[in-house]
Amino acid sequence: MDFTQNNRLEQITDETLIIGIDVAKHKHVARAIDDRGRDLAKRLVFENGLTGFKELLDWTQNLSEQTNRPNLIFGMEPTGHYWLNLAYYLKALELHAVVVNPTKVKRTKELDDDSPTKNDTKDAKVIAQVVRAGRYHEPILLEGIYAELREGMKLHDMMQKNLSSVKAQVQNALDRYFPEFTTVFKDWTKKTPIHFLKKGYLPEDIVSCSEEALMVEVKQAAKRGVGIKRVQELKHAAETSVGLTVGLTMAREELSYLIDQYLAIEERIRAHEARLEELVLQVPGASEMIAIKGIGVLTVAGFFAEVGDLSNYKDPRQIIKLAGFNLQLNQSGIFKG
Incomplete structure (x- = not known):
């Protein structure tokens, strides 16, 4: 080079x-x-x-x-x-x-x-x-394993963007139909809130259910971590909700569809990351880089996806410049910065 x-x-x-x-x-x-x-x-x-x-x-x-x-x-x-x-x-x-x-x-x-x-x-x-x-x-x-890594990281970025988009759409739906939901479940991506959203539970559905029936739903999603106190909080949030009460049938369909999308993309990302790990470990020196504290598999995969084969470089400064981290001198007269 x-x-x-x-x-x-x-x-x-x-x-x-x-x-x-x-x-x-x-x-x-x-x-x-x-x-x-x-x-x-x-x-x-x-x-x-x-x-x-x-x-x-x-x-x-x-x-x-x-x-x-x-x-x-x-x-x-x-x-x-x-x-x-x-x-x-x-x-x-x-x-x-x-x-x-x-x-x-x-x-x-x-x-x-x-x-x-x-x-x-x-x-x-x-x-x-x-x-x-x-x-x-x-x-x-890039060719060979390096080309595979570049395409793989590009696909990974695409999946992450799609996942972020779906998460934003779920939050949008919650803000309209059950804004209090996230006061009970701080993170709706956990098993129990995912279960309720996938089954289309909106405030009127929760209000009409007994605490015992809601606990049965909770146990289907998670064996532990959510008790009767959390169920009572959910009931109270539903009873005092200011969410929309129109278009509920399609709102349930929307939430169910979005949760299916979210779960499918998450599963694809996990499988894809496992494949990327298999690929990057075939690159000479990759395992040693991953062993460095604070350096993960995806970081190393992304590095080789952009840089390619290290044997193509004559000097480390080429890689530094490629990354845009080369220092620039600003000098005029006695000023130097």
Whole structure:
């Protein structure tokens, strides 16, 4: 993996053909320049698919032969996810694909024509010029176990967001129909409150039930932890509730549906976390990291999901910079901060 700009500049020689690609959802635009920044051909517009990728390779190969420049560098912005398919395709063919910072592209685009005009053709050339200046980076294109971990952590985040959404919807329903419920059960995600909510118990249902009947429901959910005193508190809360008394049939359906969703997502998360643990323990050094006090399995899984194989790095500072924790010097005259 690259570390210094000098190393990157050494790869740009008089035998290098630089291809700048402006990536989009359906069509990409490619421009070709040499090591001095001169245009070598008209732009190429190609589809974001196998046919388009092959068209790009044919176009590039012809230019390479015509200009006697066998060394190819394909540069693109890592914006969104549309660049990934092309990057992995080029990597599979052992072609050199690099990425440039979108901020650098934005700041560079006025150098040629003193105009902030933005279009795909211009952006493709600007990307190529940024690559020519050595201001590019080798992309982290994960494979094998590391790719599995990245997709796994992405799915885990998705599940957690869905779980938070369902919890918020349950709280919304409680605020409307039984706002006093959480004064009796501080955490409605425990077994007993989950049982009552799943069965659609609203204030009028609890009021109509005897304490003995409610205790039977409690024992079905939890063998201990909730006694007659808590049941009496629940009855009192139901009797004095200011919750809505309209639309109760559908309100019960809503609560039952949301609790089913909550339980299903929770179960999937537990199973998924167990699978992530199996995966991360296959990574060299992961078990030693997990053994550190305060470091959990998901933390280590998330680390390798972002960083990938540690053997791709030459210096620890690369990982620090990747995480955004590198210190910045702010100096002017005698001021230093």
